[in-house]
Amino acid sequence: MKTVQLGRTGEQISQLALGCMIMGTVTPEDEAFAILDRYAEAGGNFLDTADCYCWWERRGSYGGESEELVGRWLTRTGRREDVFLATKGSAVVRDLDVVWADGRPNWDVAYKTFAGAGAKTLREAIDGSLRRLGTDHVDLYYVHVDDRATPLEETLEALAGIVQAGKARYIGWSNVRTWRLERIRRLCAQHGWPAPVALQQQHSYLRRRAGLRHASIVDDEQLDYLETHDDLTLVAYSPILKGIYDDPDKRRGHGAMEPYQGPDADARLAAAAEVAAEVGMTPNALVLAWLLHQTSPTIVPLIGPRTLQQYEAALPALDAKLTDEQFARLDTAAG
Template sequence: MKTVQLGRTGEQVSQLALGCMIMGTVTPEDEAVTMLDRYVDVGGNFLDTADCYCWWERPGSFGGESEELLGRWLKKSGKRDEVFLATKGSAVVRDLDAVWKDGKADWDAAYRTFVGAGAKTLRDAIDGSLRRLGTDHVDLYYVHVDDRSTPLEETLEALAGIVQAGKARYIGWSNVRTWRLERIRQLCAQHGWPAPVALQQQHSYLRRRAGVRHISIVDDEQLDYLETHDDLTLVAYSPILKGIYDDPEKRRGHGAMIPYEGPDAEARIAVLTEVAKEVGVTPNALVLAWLMHQTSPEIVPLIGPRTLQQYEAALPALDVKLTDEQLHRLDAAGA
């Protein structure tokens, strides 16, 4: 597996990151451990989790199952020094009673009850994450969901303290508007605080349709910002949009398609399907390969397989070599 530099840190992370969100809940532990072992065996080193994973899978849970599983795996495997470990804070829910209705998680309510990114909240959160992970530090610590109710100065000073204490080596941000990201960077420069080196946002081959307001999906402005600020690496979550590229029936009416559906998406999927046949991989795998071929900005796709089979289905993307002509067709496709 190839590696890329994370921002300008000098740290080399694998070009394909492994998301561990549903490990320990949806994905049974034995299957998750096999995935982790195989990922490291092929040269992967970039593991991603969060303290809130996965409260919405189990009524009564505040999260932490993913970090706990990773902690057990790290202890048993002895591979802590071989991986670049990322986790996140700020998106644990305060009140479980407020976010469960008729046995289903209410995400609108959840967003209103996140603990946020206050100084004490983050200090307590990183300590909890380190305890569950069984390590004295993480390599990358994200603000999971941008918190506009807390002054940025408070959040950034707390993060600087976490880095100074050796509990995290670098910081990142997720689910954030570009103007907020620029303000964050200005404050860091002004006060000498560590600035984000990674931006984790939803990004895929499809482009969100006109008129969609979505804080988490990369738009043209954010891409332009990243092109001119190479000290930030884009970590692209949901790169294959829950696997919709391989199955026209699955795409029809799927929630992951709602922000993208329309003539532009149809035109891009048509070209994607053609090129996938030419190179002998699935459309899902080609999306991952296309993302890894991007250089401005450089992108690290973050896969989150539910099963070992889904994990194995992503690996052919690592061997895809796209010609300039194929890349041009993929890039130029659209209504």
């Protein structure tokens, strides 16, 4: 598996990151271990989790199952030094009772009850994550959901303390607007605090529909910002949008399609299906190959397979052979 540099840090991370979100809940331990083993055997080294994963899968849980599973795998394999380990804090739900209704979590309520990125919260969160992961440090620590209720100075000073204490080597940010990212970077430069080296956002081949306001999906302004700030690497979550590229029936009415629905998406879906058929691969894998091909900015797709079969279905993207003309057709679909 090829590697790319994380920002300007000199760290080499796998071109394809492995998301561990549903491991230990939806994906049982034996299958999760098999996915992690295969990924490591293929040369993969970039693992991604969070302290809140996966509270919404088990009523009464505040999360932590994914970190605990990854910790058990690291202990079993002794691979901690081979892995670039990322986790996140700030999105644990404070009050589960108000979030669950009729046996299902209410996400609108959940977003209003996140623990946030206050100094005390982050300091306690990183300690909890390290305990569950069974390690004394993570390589990358994200603010999971941008917290506008807490002064940025408080959050950034706390993160600087976490780095200084050796509990995290680098910091990142997720689910954040570009203007906030610029303010974060300016404050870091002003105070000498460590600045984010990774930006984790939702990004795929489809482009979000015109007029949509969404803090978590990359837009043209954010792409332009990343093109001119190569000290930040884009880690693209939900790169295949729950697998909707492969299945027209699945994407009809699917929530993953809602931010993209429209003529632009139709044209790009058709282009992906056409080129995928030409090269003999699935549209899902083709989209991953397209993302891996991007260099301005560099994109690290973050896959989150539920099964070993889904993990293996992504691998053809690593060796895809597309012509310049095929990439051009994908790039220019819908104008």
